[in-house]
Amino acid sequence: MNPVLKLLAASLLLAPASAQQPVVYTPPTHNLPPPFIAKADGAEVAAYAELGIQIERDRPARDTLAEHRRLSAALNALQPGRRGVVDAYVVAVALDSDPVFGREAREAARVLARRYAAAGRTIVLAGTEGAAPSALPMGSPASLSAALARVAELMDAREDVLVLYLTSHGAPVGIVYNDGDQGYGAIAPTRLWRLLGEVGIANRLLFVSACYSGTFVPMLMSGGTAIVTASAADRTSFGCRADNDWTYFGDALINRALRKPQPLARAAAEARASVAGWERRDRLEPSDPQVSIGRDAERWLAALERNLPPATAPVGRPAVE
Template sequence: MRTLLPLVIALFASAAAAQRYQPVRYTLPAPVFAGDDGETQVQADMGIDVERDRPARWRLAEHRRLDRALSAVRPQRAGSVDAFVIVAALDSDPVFGREAREAARVLARRYHADGHVILLAGSDGTRDSDLPMGSPGNLDLALARVAEVMDPAEDVLILYTTSHGAPFGLYYNDGDQGYGAVSPSRLWSQLSTLGIRNRLILLSACYSGVFVPMLSSDTTAIVTAAASDRPSFGCQADNDWTFFGDALINTALRKPQPLAAAVDQAQSLIAGWEKAAALDPSRPQVAIGAGAGRWLDALERDLPPTTTPVGRPAITLLQVK
């Protein structure tokens, strides 16, 4: 019995710490995006990324976290279609941190990307994150690292982002200290400059359909949580998943089915949840280029068996009376 006592004490201490932990708060106005829509779009297109009042020790620790994440990525295997997975939670609300962590596991397993994964995310709601943040600057460096070690002629980037969104693009926010944006123009410019042509882009955010026209190409598959003029749902901080993440990542992509079939299933699930909650349809968007079939066929040739969804269903909080 005595040998169990330290373990019991440790478990209670861990549970108490998790209850005491308070994720970052949002109390101050953003120092950017204060102008009209035109000015906001210009700033987003330039890749705005603002960190304010960060202690020097935090900056050094963040530098080391990012360096570890980038250095861990192994080069591609010649003659093989390798998938390189980047998952980024661009907002520090814990729902995005939880979703990003599990999305990285699901995508890495589905596409056999062990050693080819970069995960950028804040807290999961239980403790401070030991991962680099999903800031626009960190995302740029992650893309550059993948471009450095992949063969653009045969390999594939799989990019999953989860965050709040706006008509100008994806919004980066880490409490009162981190602010920024990734617009369609900015992401297209980075991918084009880096020469990353084969890409599966999955965007979980309101208004994320704004990315489809600019990022669509013959060798691109892009799926977004909403149309360009629609919000998406499930992004409450206490959730484990957004609607899009739960439907596509936590359910459909866990099955050994082609991407197109997985997207169909996810769209059907989301539509059902929205109807049940009396929400306006988010209308997820999908565009799969004809040339993307070549690398999709290669990646989906040996899909792993089905796994069980984890976490609370995204619809749960909306069902609480």
């Protein structure tokens, strides 16, 4: 063999494996049925969701410790509200590890934090965006509970507002938690209602981006609550493919309507019309997004929306191309 070729061959054999073959990150996938839940009947699943039961399977101890540190750092970074000012606290949560939800939660947090002047008072709980592991705390029932409790510690419940954005797959019992083949659970409307009541958050703007998400409206609606959901209680919503940048609802409401300096009610009406048009074009059964704005919520919405920032352009690939 030519001496030069022999030297080249030897160098390739000695090169690190990473230099020979770059490691390509693969997002978590859902391959295994959930333990216990898969064998439960409908009534048992509903009971689990109402209790906010979270099941973890075979999660490495070092991953658990790293997650604890990420969540603690994010909660500790939140700033207290300002006395005499109606401050918004934005909590954006992707409860499923499919990258579409991680992307949607991150951009929803950016849009809502800018719209409601919530810099320093925003937390995102989400898995991967698709290209690399997430550096954020994970979205799970437990981390959501901790985030709500921390916000309640910092906010003035008489004047400040929780802005909560939940995105995931949904079911008639509520919104689903699923982290690859390691984490499982669901949050029922009753569970979310109890959580908010337990920590004393009465002023709340809630967005639920999931199939069947209208099931949250009857339980959560109140004088101090504004709630917008991606669908009616008995309908699916669309656009939740793992490789999408947006669901239909997220694209219409967050990426388009709420980027404009217009009131929530008008933005929600615009989003409903956009989603309905996309569904007609694709011959899909209408998802029928739901909107409920309480009378007391109109008061704090007026304060939050008094000085809305200028419009920004949508980002990412449209949910409907």
